Amino acid sequence: MATLVSGLPSPAIVKRNKNNDPVIRWISAFSALVSVLAFVYFSNKGVTLEYKDAISHLDIARRVIEGPTQGLAQLGGVWLPLPHLLAIPLIWINGLYYSGLAGSIISMLAYVATIVLIYKITQSLTNNKLASIVAAAVFALNPNVLYMQSTPMTELLLFACMAGMVYGVQQWAITNEHKYLLGAAVAGLAGTATRYEAWVFLFVMIVIVAVIGRRKNYVRTHIEGLTLAFFLVGAVGIAGWLLWNVLIFGDAFYFLIGDYAKPSLWVGAGEAAVGNVLVAFLTYYYAVIENLWSVIALLMLVGLVTMAVKEKLAPKVLPILSMTIMFPFFVVALQQGQRPLHVMQITNDLYNVRFGLLMILPAAVAIGYLVALASQNKAMTVAASTLVLFVVTTITFVSIVTGDDIVTLREPIAMKQNVNTAITQETSQYLASHYKEGTILMESFGNDTIMFDAQIPLRNNVYEGSYRLWEPALQDPAGHDIQWIVMRHDGQFEPDRVFTSLSNKPALNSYSVAFKNEGYVIYERRSS
Helix, strand or coil: CCCCCCCCCCHHHHHHHHHCCCHHHHHHHHHHHHHHHHHHHHHHCCCCCCCHHHHHHHHHHHHHHCCCCCCHHHHCCCCCCHHHHHHHHHHCCHHHHHHCHHHHHHHHHHHHHHHHHHHHHHHHHHCCHHHHHHHHHHHHCCHHHHHHCCCCCCHHHHHHHHHHHHHHHHHHHHHCCHHHHHHHHHHHHHHHCCCCHHHHHHHHHHHHHHHHHHHCCCCHHHHHHHHHHHHHHHCHHHHHHHHHHHHHHCCCCHHHHCCCCCHHHCCCCCCCCCCCHHHHHHHHHHHHHHHHCHHHHHHHHHHHHHHHHHCCCCCCCHHHHHHHHHHHHHHHHHHCCCCCCECHHHHCCCECHHHHHHHHHHHHHHHHHHHHCCCCCHHHHHHHHHHHHHHHHHHHHHHHHHCCCCHHHHHHHHHHCCHHHHHHHHHHHHHHHHCCCCEEECCCCCCHHHHHHHCCCHHHEECCCCCCCHHHHHHCCHHHCEEEEEEECCCCCCCCHHHHHHCCCHHHCCEEEEEECCCEEEEEECCC
């Protein structure tokens, strides 16, 4: 078995290993099988759409092809567009839409791609196949990863894009072939059109490219050219989103300051982490522990430190270490009140705890590196690999069997069990039973699940994204052929725009109250 060495392996060795590695085919097939089995498992439990955001992602994609104002403008200006664009080819099929598979399949494909990339990254780092398999398994068998890859959420696509950036820059650092740098930039483009965390990571990778160029003793003009080219390709997603916000909303920064984008919508005034860097640090630390488990997090820390020291920050290591930037990024975001994240240890509840799952990427490679350190002794390598795989599979088995240790699933389940969710479900059930036809005026923000759960076609909904229709309908619903009005009133919830615009107004004179609970009022237009 090849030994782990510091510095850069020969480009010829890297290329030979890469082009003649049957393990990649087996890993791809195995991860695809695990992906499907995980989706079937969670789908049978009825939890693939537990996150309200999962339904919102499906609705955004569906509205592009179905709705009173269908078209690309329905992509909106808050969530980045790539996941929704990728879902469009399948989103029109009702079975795939209502099961969530139209969106989940993107996460599942990204899951497989990320596993293969982790294997390749670790193999290029260690030249040790067994260690690389272990690294891939650490990611593949993490129970929170398995759950998230079964949902239409966007985290797995982000993971694939980040891994693609790391792999491309690492291969360029090893081989000096610029095609890998171009591939990394394309992955950056995709990532910056998927989630905002990729914006930060892209700029970190630009710095890494410049540092590697410096370590290779490139002349300054060459380094500047490489970093500029990397930036120009990778930042197309950012530039495109800013331009989109200008064209659709008249403000390049609408995604930050728009009515449905302001951090104050999610970050409460009493957030424990805001303004307190220690609490922010502990919050993200606990989120990482909850997602990775303590033993994996500890091995990650040991592996990363060992890697940095033993490899002397070699160019092939820098892209891997750059993934750790997500930890200080989230600490700052929490401290500044830009992102909300709750953990039981701090606030006694869960919210956005999945953000901690980002650290599974450096954890997987770092643990693979630790296994490779034993490569001079075959028995030690097998023993180390077996121990890690035993720990990982035990964690997964316990989590799946008990159902209590998948923190990314515990969060949405807990949120659905509160009284407010019951109110929303009651409203959906009424519409499912009584709605026959006609256009419904209802704000989507905060009411995401009502139309979906009632299985009412989105083409029958005028909402805040229905340009040319929304504002006129709020002023005169009857005059704009609105048959039903659903409003969130000032009971258990914050009142929505429909309520504030129409409550106690003469515009409701043509309507009668058909349903009311502690959170919603439904009006139906009276027959003339």
